[in-house]
Amino acid sequence: MRPVIRLFLPVAFGLTALLGVTYINEQQLLRGGANEPQFGMAHDMADALAASPAATTTGATVAIESDLSPYTVVYDSYGNPIGGTGLLHGALPDIPSGIFDVIRSKGQPDMLTWQPEAGVRQAIVVVPVNGGSGGFVMAGRSLAYVEQEESRLTLRTAIGWVVTLLVALLGAAIAARIEPKR
Numbered sequence: 284m285r286p287v288i289r290l291f292l293p294v295a296f297g298l299t300a301l302l303g304v305t306y307i308n309e310q311q312l313l314r315g316g317a318n319e320p321q322f323g324m325a326h327d328m329a330d331a332l333a334a335s336p337a338a339t340t341t342g343a344t345v346a347i348e349s350d351l352s353p354y355t356v357v358y359d360s361y362g363n364p365i366g367g368t369g370l371l372h373g374a375l376p377d378i379p380s381g382i383f384d385v386i387r388s389k390g391q392p393d394m395l396t397w398q399p400e401a402g403v404r405q406a407i408v409v410v411p412v413n414g415g416s417g418g419f420v421m422a423g424r425s426l427a428y429v430e431q432e433e434s435r436l437t438l439r440t441a442i443g444w445v446v447t448l449l450v451a452l453l454g455a456a457i458a459a460r461i462e463p464k465r
Contacts, residue, residue, distance in 0.1 A: 333414030
């Protein structure tokens, strides 16, 4: 049994590290992709507001507590919501004022996860409006689908890890058996 363990352990550690790095990369790709439509939406709206402060967000409203669709919300320079398509229980949502403080200090957009209430997680991008009357644009969408995909990724990775370790163990057993006795 010792030769099997001696052959198996280094392979098991290597496979675990490889699958761990692969899992982290895939999870980050999923989560990073959750910001893709919002990034463009927020920038486009901020550019439109900078060019014409009278520009408004139009379109169907999105109930962010239950809908998966992307939405936008415009905030004045103090961080008060003044218009948009995203509604939380029928009202324009307030986001933490610290988000605006960070954007003011950095002078650049921020991408983050926002949870306005239990069970409602949003991937949001907040962009400053540079010009016009200033302010901010937040674009967001639900993370529900991405989180389901992350759960599936976790399950697939765990199953793949176990199967890979079993195959490596079998390979180590075969190699130990055919290795000449010393």
